[in-house]
Amino acid sequence: xxxxxxxxxxxxxxxxxxxxxxxxxxxxxxxxxxxxxxxxxxxxxxxxxxxxxxxxxxxxxxxxxxxxxxxxxxxxxxxxxxxxxxxxxxxxxxxxxxxxxxxxxxxxxxxxxxxxxxxxxxxxxxxxxxxxxxxxxxxxxxxxxxxxxxxxxxxxxxxxxxxxxxxxxxxxxxxxxxxxxxxxxxxxxxxxxxxxxxxxxxxxxxxxxxxxxxxxxxxxxxxxxxxxxxxxxxxxxxxxxxxxxxxxxxxxxxxxxxxxxxxxxxxxxxxxxx
Amino acid sequence: xxxxxxxxxxxxxxxxxxxxxxxxxxxxxxxxxxxxxxxxxxxxxxxxxxxxxxxxxxxxxxxxxxxxxxxxxxxxxxxxxxxxxxxxxxxxxxxxxxxxxxxxxxxxxxxxxxxxxxxxxxxxxxxxxxxxxxxxxxxxxxxxxxxxxxxxxxxxxxxxxxxxxxxxxxxxxxxxxxxxxxxxxxxxxxxxxxxxxxxxxxxxxxxxxxxxxxxxxxxxxxxxxxxxxxxxxxxxxxxxxxxxxxxxxxxxxxxxxxxxxxxxxxxxxxxxxxxxxxxxxxxxxxxxxxxxxxxxxxxxxxxxxxxxxxxxxxxxxxxxxxxxxxxxxxxxxxxxxxxxxxxxxxxxxxxxxxxxxxxxxxxxxxxxxxx
Numbered sequence: 115x116x117x118x119x120x121x122x123x124x125x126x127x128x129x130x131x132x133x134x135x136x137x138x139x140x141x142x143x144x145x146x147x148x149x150x151x152x153x154x155x156x157x158x159x160x161x162x163x164x165x166x167x168x169x170x171x172x173x174x175x176x177x178x179x180x181x182x183x184x185x186x187x188x189x190x191x192x193x194x195x196x197x198x199x200x201x202x203x204x205x206x207x208x209x210x211x212x213x214x215x216x217x218x219x220x221x222x223x224x225x226x227x228x229x230x231x232x233x234x235x236x237x238x239x240x241x242x243x244x245x246x247x248x249x250x251x252x253x254x255x256x257x258x259x260x261x262x263x264x265x266x267x268x269x270x271x272x273x274x275x276x277x278x279x280x281x282x283x284x285x286x287x288x289x290x291x292x293x294x295x296x297x298x299x300x301x302x303x304x305x306x307x308x309x310x311x312x313x314x315x316x317x318x319x320x321x322x323x324x325x326x327x328x329x330x331x332x333x334x335x336x337x338x339x340x341x342x343x344x345x346x347x348x349x350x351x352x353x354x355x356x357x358x359x360x361x362x363x364x365x366x367x368x369x370x371x372x373x374x375x376x377x378x379x380x381x382x383x384x385x386x387x388x
Numbered sequence: 389x390x391x392x393x394x395x396x397x398x399x400x401x402x403x404x405x406x407x408x409x410x411x412x413x414x415x416x417x418x419x420x421x422x423x424x425x426x427x428x429x430x431x432x433x434x435x436x437x438x439x440x441x442x443x444x445x446x447x448x449x450x451x452x453x454x455x456x457x458x459x460x461x462x463x464x465x466x467x468x469x470x471x472x473x474x475x476x477x478x479x480x481x482x483x484x485x486x487x488x489x490x491x492x493x494x495x496x497x498x499x500x501x502x503x504x505x506x507x508x509x510x511x512x513x514x515x516x517x518x519x520x521x522x523x524x525x526x527x528x529x530x531x532x533x534x535x536x537x538x539x540x541x542x543x544x545x546x547x548x549x550x551x552x553x554x555x556x557x558x559x560x561x562x563x564x565x566x567x568x569x570x571x572x573x574x575x576x577x578x579x580x581x582x583x584x585x586x587x588x589x590x591x592x593x594x595x596x597x598x599x600x601x602x603x604x605x606x607x608x609x610x611x612x613x614x615x616x617x618x619x620x621x622x623x624x625x626x627x628x629x630x631x632x633x634x635x636x637x638x639x640x641x642x643x644x645x646x647x648x649x650x651x652x653x654x655x656x657x658x659x660x661x662x663x664x665x666x667x668x669x670x671x672x673x674x675x676x677x678x679x680x681x682x683x684x685x686x687x688x689x690x691x692x693x694x695x696x697x698x699x700x701x702x703x704x705x706x707x708x709x710x711x712x713x714x715x716x717x718x719x720x721x722x723x724x725x726x727x728x729x730x731x732x733x734x735x736x737x738x739x740x741x742x743x744x745x746x747x748x749x750x751x752x753x754x755x756x757x758x759x
Contacts, residue, residue: 166417166420288753310540313540313543314540316574316575317538317539317540317543318711319538319690319693319694319709319710319711320711322755323570323571323573323574323755324755327574347753347754347755348752348753354711354712358711362540366540369541
């Protein structure tokens with residue numbers, strides 16, 4: 115009994131008031147650093163071009179992990195007497211505690227750590243997990259937050275990456291593909307529709323001039339479906355861009371005497387799903 | 389004020405350079421961050437604490453003679469560069485390359501028209517005139533950007549022109565704004581018909597100094613507000629002592645016509661200077677950075693981008709090319725903040741603020757021009 119008490123006693127260093135103060139100060143400083151980077155870098159990034167903005171935003175979670183690692187490396191030797199024996203003992207005890215008590219939390223934290231390197235999403239990316247689509251606005255230790263087009267913030271725990279596909283529209287780049295769909299009736303000359311729609315895409319003020327404009331035509335039983343695919347220079351303009359292409363595309367087709375098709379609702383939803 | 393001898397420029401800026409070889413004084417990121425920093429400094433009301441003269445004692449100076457001398461000296465340099473690149477080509481028959489393209493950022497003057505007039509080359513003022521000029525050996529299209537609009541219906545005349553150009557056997561020199569060229573580069577016809585093109589080289593401090601020396605002559609001394617030194621003073625190694633012109637070259641992105649406008653914007657004289665000494669005692673500082681109006685930021689950015697692509701136009705014409713119904717007062721607000729000039733309902737880019745415009749558009753992610 116006395117031997118066990120001695121072992122436990124050897125596990126810890128002498129903890130006096132100064133040590134507690136040092137630990138508290140370290141935690142406060144690291145917390146302040148993390149909060150400062152979380153506030154300051156996104157603010158600065160708003161003034162930067164898309165490429166630099168993503169680079170700046172991506173540094174936020176990395177800086178947080180580095181700060182937390184620094185905190186652990188700094189504090190652990192202050193509390194524990196680190197030897198191989200003690201390390202194995204502490205690691206074992208922690209594993210049991212984590213395994214039983216905070217399994218889901220630990221799974222999310224580990225998934226967040228994996229996501230940091232695997233990068234299924236980064237700050238500023240437009241992603242879809244399950245039915246939720248939006249811009250990544252926060253990557254926390256446990257969860258990622260999306261701002262949806264309806265201006266709702268959705269919080270999704272990182273461990274969803276174990277079980278679900280993550281659809282990333284721009285994958286760290288400053289642009290993403292936008293699609294405008296046009297349903298053209300059969301039984302008319304549609305020879306110039308693709309060229310017409312391509313010019314519609316190329317004359318949009320939202321267009322990213324570095325990327326190609328693509329038009330794909332597909333026959334269905336009811337009509338010919340044209341999809342105009344192009345990239346905006348700023349991902350946040352994606353809905354304005356789609357609206358612009360759709361409105362001007364409709365006007366150009368009408369002016370060219372091309373008739374739109376009347377399409378059953380179930381086909382429209384099927385096409386959009388493609 | 390000016391001396392009559394011709395300007396002897398360094399070899400590297402005597403002729404035009406191929407697109408892609410332009411030496412930007414600062415990278416795009418540096419421009420954006422520098423502009424942001426300058427805006428923050430202006431916003432916080434920072435003053436130059438190392439100024440050699442109390443800026444409160446200076447009053448703005450508007451000098452038509454100086455303005456005219458500087459612009460004439462610059463024009464001579466640019467016309468010489470055009471001649472050294474195009475004159476022999478334009479008069480040497482029909483062999484070899486028959487289409488040339490001059491690309492330049494927005495300029496206050498129509499330099500290519502001026503060059504064509506001096507050398508008696510016909511100018512195509514409307515695209516449909518091409519048929520009338522089909523028997524000429526060479527002609528000039530000074531500003532391609534005035535012939536199209538970023539709209540599906542306003543591109544047709546341009547493509548018709550390219551079609552007609554395909555059968556024309558003479559030589560054609562086409563001038564095009566660098567922003568219009570960036571937009572048109574996505575159309576194959578533009579690339580195939582006119583090729584890559586050339587542009588004016590970036591002017592460094594020494595090149596600017598030669599223009600200023602020519603324009604100012606030996607009578608006037610212009611001192612830097614920051615250091616109190618004469619900006620054209622040279623040491624024993626013939627190196628400029630004061631860093632003002634180096635900073636001006638950097639701030640103007642290497643475009644000499646922008647540098648001249650920024651210089652004219654920044655000159656002042658001491659408030660108690662009498663008329664006799666006024667010409668010999670000028671002070672100069674870089675003008676403060678312009679900032680976009682705080683509201684309707686996107687509307688202002690799209691308006692500026694549209695203006696750069698299409699060049700000076702009537703307000704109504706530009707409004708038709710904006711993405712959304714134009715916000716009332718967007719051009720007036722841009723004029724108030726120093727980005728554009730409005731004259732008789734016609735909008736022009738404020739050349740002195742061109743670097744600020746480019747930085748604002750770059751920071752917002754717009755596709756910038758390429759030189």
